[in-house]
Amino acid sequence: MLRKSIEDETFKGVSHADTPLDEAEYQNCTFRDVDLSSADLTGFKFIECDFVGCNLSMATLQGVSLRDTHFADCKMMGLFFDQCNPYSVTFSFNRCILDHSSFYRMNIKRTPFKACSLREVDFSGCDLSGINFDHCDLTGAKIEDAE
Template sequence: MADPIEGGQFRGEDWYGEDLGDRQYVGCEFVDIDLTEATSTGATFTDCVLSHVKLNASRHTASAFVGCTFTRCNLFEARLVGCKLMGSTFRDCDLRPLTVDGGDWSFVTLAGADLRGAAFQRVRMREIDLSGANWEGGTLTDADLSGGVLKGVRFTRCDLRGSDLTALDPRDAALDGAVITPQQAVVVAQALGFELR
């Protein structure tokens, strides 16, 4: 594994298509970096700040962005497989259409995020903040949303099959056309105060 780079500052660099491999960054700052079509396998970014970073069409496998802050970053058509993003925050980022398969997004802040058409499956998302997020027409299947903040979330026409919806208050979410399983319908009915017999 590569030696960690700590406290580095990277500005205005062109890393287009670069293979980040298993690099380690700790407490680093990335500003105006072009990582379009970049790849990583086992790379780690810990407590880093990424601002105006282009990650569009990038591919990341078993990599980690833990406790990071993403501000005005572009993840258009990015794909993350088995990645850990615990405790990270996204602000004013382009996340459409982001694809995520597996991994841990617990304690992530995506408040107000535009996730229309995003596809997440088999992701651990405990205590995630999706307040005011718009996931219209997307996919969020087999995800663990337990303890999440879902106030004002828009799941219109979203495929939610297999996800934990125990934290969802259907009176404070847009759910028109959302797809759920019969088992999930029971959870939603109980949240509305129905007594099932």
């Protein structure tokens, strides 16, 4: 259960391994050049947040809320977005590396993916309607049973 709410803060150049983020609801926060690789973010909430130049590779996203959250120039390899809270997922990706991640059976229609690397990403069973994969690398992406 989240007990803490953090609003309108900027986090810059920190590493979760050295200075772990508090399990909290982050609202209207900016994360710039933050290393969250392999971090356990179980139950965290990110609402109207921006991640710029961050590394979230291999982070645990169990029950995470990503509402109106934007990612730009982020490294996000091996993430299981399908473990996020399914009722609180709206996000966009710009120039991100999402290789080997999974969106399995998610409703991600109209999600912006711009100039992203999506190699070997699992989109099986997803609602992909209205998505524009402008300048994206979808080499080896799985789209079985996607709409």
